[in-house]
Structure formats: C-alpha cells, structure tokens
Amino acid sequence: MTGAELVLKILEQHGVDSMFGYPGGAIMPIYDAIYDSPIKHYLCRHEQGAAFSAVGYARASKKVGVCLATSGPGATNLITGLADAMSDSVPVVAITGQVSTKAMGSDAFQEVDIIGLSLAVTKHCVQISSVDELPAAIEEAFAIALSGRMGPVLIDIPKDIQLAATDLDYTKPETCDDLDAQQVSSLLEQAKQLLAAAQKPILYVGGGVGMANAVTEVRDFINATGIPTVSTLKGLGAVNPEQSNYLGMLGMHGTKAANIAVQQCDLLIAVGARFDDRVTGKIAEFAKHAKVIHFDIDQAEINKVRVADVAVLGNLAANINVLATSLAIKPWQEHCQQMAQDFAWRYDHPGSKIFAPALLKTMSDLMPNSSVVTTDVGQHQMWAAQHVAIHQPENFLSSGGQGAMGFGLPAAIGAQVSRPDDTVIAISGDGSFMMNVQELGTLKRYNIPVKIVLIDNSRLGMVRQWQQLFFQERYSETDLSDNPDFVMLARAFDIKAQEITDKQQIQSALTEMLAHDGPYLLHVRIDEMDNVWPLVPPETANESMLESVKS
Amino acid sequence: MPLQTFKITARQQPLVMERLLQVVRYRCFTLHSVSMFPNNADDELSIELSVDTDKSVENLKKQLLKIIDIKQITVEDQARQKIIA
Numbered sequence: 147m148t149g150a151e152l153v154l155k156i157l158e159q160h161g162v163d164s165m166f167g168y169p170g171g172a173i174m175p176i177y178d179a180i181y182d183s184p185i186k187h188y189l190c191r192h193e194q195g196a197a198f199s200a201v202g203y204a205r206a207s208k209k210v211g212v213c214l215a216t217s218g219p220g221a222t223n224l225i226t227g228l229a230d231a232m233s234d235s236v237p238v239v240a241i242t243g244q245v246s247t248k249a250m251g252s253d254a255f256q257e258v259d260i261i262g263l264s265l266a267v268t269k270h271c272v273q274i275s276s277v278d279e280l281p282a283a284i285e286e287a288f289a290i291a292l293s294g295r296m297g298p299v300l301i302d303i304p305k306d307i308q309l310a311a312t313d314l315d316y317t318k319p320e321t322c323d324d325l326d327a328q329q330v331s332s333l334l335e336q337a338k339q340l341l342a343a344a345q346k347p348i349l350y351v352g353g354g355v356g357m358a359n360a361v362t363e364v365r366d367f368i369n370a371t372g373i374p375t376v377s378t379l380k381g382l383g384a385v386n387p388e389q390s391n392y393l394g395m396l397g398m399h400g401t402k403a404a405n406i407a408v409q410q411c412d413l414l415i416a417v418g419a420r421f422d423d424r425v426t427g428k429i430a431e432f433a434k435h436a437k438v439i440h441f442d443i444d445q446a447e448i449n450k451v452r453v454a455d456v457a458v459l460g461n462l463a464a465n466i467n468v469l470a471t472s473l474a475i476k477p478w479q480e481h482c483q484q485m486a487q488d489f490a491w492r493y494d495h496p497g498s499k500i501f502a503p504a505l506l507k508t509m510s511d512l513m514p515n516s517s518v519v520t521t522d523v524g525q526h527q528m529w530a531a532q533h534v535a536i537h538q539p540e541n542f543l544s545s546g547g548q549g550a551m552g553f554g555l556p557a558a559i560g561a562q563v564s565r566p567d568d569t570v571i572a573i574s575g576d577g578s579f580m581m582n583v584q585e586l587g588t589l590k591r592y593n594i595p596v597k598i599v600l601i602d603n604s605r606l607g608m609v610r611q612w613q614q615l616f617f618q619e620r621y622s623e624t625d626l627s628d629n630p631d632f633v634m635l636a637r638a639f640d641i642k643a644q645e646i647t648d649k650q651q652i653q654s655a656l657t658e659m660l661a662h663d664g665p666y667l668l669h670v671r672i673d674e675m676d677n678v679w680p681l682v683p684p685e686t687a688n689e690s691m692l693e694s695v696k697s
Numbered sequence: 698m699p700l701q702t703f704k705i706t707a708r709q710q711p712l713v714m715e716r717l718l719q720v721v722r723y724r725c726f727t728l729h730s731v732s733m734f735p736n737n738a739d740d741e742l743s744i745e746l747s748v749d750t751d752k753s754v755e756n757l758k759k760q761l762l763k764i765i766d767i768k769q770i771t772v773e774d775q776a777r778q779k780i781i782a
Contacts, residue, residue: 265712266719266723445759446756448759449755450756
C-alpha cells in the first residue's frame, strides 16, 4: 500500500462518501488512488469551488466535508473557502499535495508555504513528514474538525510521502466520549433567577443552535416560556418561522420588530451567538438596558464583545432545558406581537417590474419545506434572509462571517450531493454569480439538479446601495451593465434557462423551475436602484433604522 | 501600558510558535518579549511571552488555549508583582 492509498482508506473508514477537488502535480498519487476508491470525487472547476462545495456538503448534511487540491496555486485557491469555514464553524478537512520533502524549502515549482498561509484560517493544520504519521494525523484532523466549536483542518502531504510504501493498515478506533463534565448547576441557577426576574426577556438565537443539535430543545424552551425570539443570519431555521413569538432576523437588515424588541429588552439570552458587529450595530448601544445570559461551546466567545452577567459553557441542548418554565410576561409578549404585526413585510409594489422580496416570498411558498436554500452575498442574500421561510438551520447556507461572494453555487452543489432527494436552490446576484460561474461546468458534468435564481440588477447592488446612502451617489466601479447573456451562458453548459422581467411571470416561471428534474437557471431582471430595507447604518444603534430612501 | 506575561506549556510541534505569535498579533496585542525552551524529556515546550496591553488578557488567554498544541497557560501581571514585592 502507498501513503496515498492509505489516505483514501482512512477517509473511507471515516464515512467519507463524497469529496470535492481538482488534481495537479503534487497530489497526483492521491488522485491515482481515487481511481480505485469507492469514494465519489467531484471535479470542481476551481479549488475555491471545491472548498465551498465541501462547506455546503458539511452544512447540509452535518458531516465532515472534504476537499483536495494540489500544491502552490491549487492550495492557495482553497484559502477563501477555509476562511469561510473558520468564520462559520464548519467541519471541513482539506488535503493538499506538497512538493517532495527533498525539494521543500527550495522554492520549487508550485511550492508554497500553505501551512503558513492557512494558520489564520484553520482551526488546525499539519504537514506530514513521514508516512507513519498519516493515520494519527488524519484521525486527529477529523476529531478536531468535529469537536467543540467545529472548524476546518488542513493536512499538507508531500508527494514522496503519498508515494511511499507502507505496511501500516488502518482500523478506525472506537470513539471516546471526550465531553467534559461541566460544573454548570450554580450558573444555571443564577440564569433561572435572572429569567424569573425579567419583565422583557428576549432569546437571541445564533448558528450554534443548529451545530449543537439543540434545535428541538431550543424550540421546547420557546414553547415553554413563550419568550419573544430573534435570530441571526446563521440562526435562521433554528426557530420555527411560524412560531407566534418569533420576530425574525435582527441586525443591520433585520426586522424592525426584532431590532426594537432587542433594544427594549431587560434580559437577553444569547444561545450559540457571538454578538457579531452586523448583529449589534454600535455595541455600546446594543440592548444596553439588558442583562445578558450567554450559552456557548467556545469559551473565547464569552465576554469577547459583550460581557455576560451569566455565561454557561457546554452542552446547549442539556443546559437550555433547565430554564424551561412558564413566564409571566404577557404584556411584553403582546407588545412584541403587536410590533410584528405593525411592521410586517409588505409585498405591494408599483409597476410591472419584478420586486425581489415578492419573488422570494412566492418562491418560499412554492418550494417544499425541506428545501435547501443557499445564497451568495449582497442584496439578494439579505432579501432571501428576510423573505424565505427556513424550517431547519441546515436548510439555509449563506456565508455569514466572511460574506464570501461566489459561495452560493458551489455550496448548493455540495448540499445537493449530500441530500440528493431534496430540492436545492441557489439564490445569487449578478456580481456574486460571476465569481464562481465556472461551477456551471460541475453542474453539467454530474447533472446535479440545483436550481439557480439569479437576481440581476446589473450592479454590485449592495455596494451601490451604500454608495447611494453614504458616499454621495458616487457610483465607483459598481456598474455591471456589460454582464454576459446569462441565459445563453447557462445553455452553453447545457443547462435549461429562462429570463423573466415582469412580475406577472413570477408564479409560472418558479413553478416550471421547481418542476424541472435537472439543473435550471432562472434569470430575474430587477430594477437597478432597488434597495434592501430596513438598514441600520454602520456604527449606529439598531433602533436607528433607515426604512426607505427614494432612488 | 501594563506588561502581562503568559507562561505556556505546549506540545513540541514545529508550528506552535508561529500559531502563538499569529494569534497575539491578530488579537491586537503588542509583543514585548518571548522565550522558548524545549523540555525533551516530556516532549514539551516552555514558552514565556510578554505583551504590552490595555486589553483583556483573559480574552487573549482563551484565544491562545484554542491552539490545539497548547496545554496550559498561566498569566502573571508584572506590574502587580512589583507592587507586591
């Protein structure tokens, strides 16, 4: 057996059934081993696409995503995807080929210090120096990627080690229960007292709820307490969107009801959330009358941005249940529900042009609740977060912490590979779509039935919106009116496509798209000056929302 | 700015010093001094690292503890030590 064959065997024993990558010189022995491996390899058309597909696979399936690249530029192309996985706590194992050990340090062809480059964007990284290290290193990589606050791990394997013969065999060891016994009972008692004393509590739900497999317990807590609840972008789906006390997303493009309620609350219970600046606005003004209870798995998040009155580290599912009790907060519940009604989304829109929020609301009503929705980054992303009802956190995949344009299509490919029976929809904008447009080739090659809703305003819309609002309408480098013909582009990849421009076409076009059994691109033209509302200007308190500015 | 010293025990791995210094820089602490001594018997490194800072050393300690190869950290407040002395 070679080192490369051993790598494939170890991956197989870790339950890896699919992986995403791109071959090249320094990883050719592993690709030679893939030729005989039962693991399905998906050839992406750029290593960034492979990394994002691994992220999409991991987030939609709750398994480890695996991506591969060769040394040098192949490895550096993974970096943005790893940064996304690091920010959004996604378990990914990236394997890179490296030049042979004898050539290392000589500035050899396609040599780059990928370990040095990946230090800042991985939870852990390791370079293999002997074939004997492979089993323990890969074992450790999977364990680290999945443990505690999850994240990406990179393994760099020199070519000669991939080729080295080894007598080592591999059997996956029994997993050990490495959970620390948390001494949390007194903290939970303090939390219970804070909750009992609160008149206006709010539950602030983040992406950690889904990752901790605590959705059921958090929903039980909401039902037992009737606590008004808000969600972050990554927390969407953790709360049932039809829940009567649910106020929607908070933050820069959050709902008015969610932001005002948080500003008025006297107790903020953060569960798997990290007080991101896009959530808090001006931090000194954020929920400034509230005491804070913070539940998290990562001790480094405690007191990082907002000092907690009580912080509970550890198993969220077990801990949140301890607080579940009915609360006497009827006036507060009624106030929040009244705000939710008063500030509900409106979909009436003058003229015949397509209004993206109404399009996305219609799509949300038509698609199955089990659908996975991915987004790119920009205006369409915020509209999707606002207007698509998400029923489980693993059904909404968006680049939260990094805001990486180009995420949507490859993440959808990874999600569809992991969940072949579910509808997967990538919502993109014309700016983001062009960043990984080459992945249409991956859709075509494997006939992956991802549906793409491309919302096209011929602009870098979110930047243009900020230029309009905060840079005196100086529209520097945001005009994309020379975009290609997207329908023709899709058809060049043998992908069915249609363009719509009038709101009367929405229902039938979405119905046709969802009924199609292969990949599909729906090109939606919207007005170039449409904006996302509400908006909290940067470094401003969340109650200071802009609601509409005439374009 | 007060000087804070971290006494760190780490696994003897080639990357550990790079990771340590990268976290100190990224979290906006100014490195004042650093020393490292191998303890070959235990396959460990003893690292002493001082930073000038007005920021929370407890937060930096928690970030450093996330480095897989770091086993233990204690923090000494040198200004406080001088007062005690």
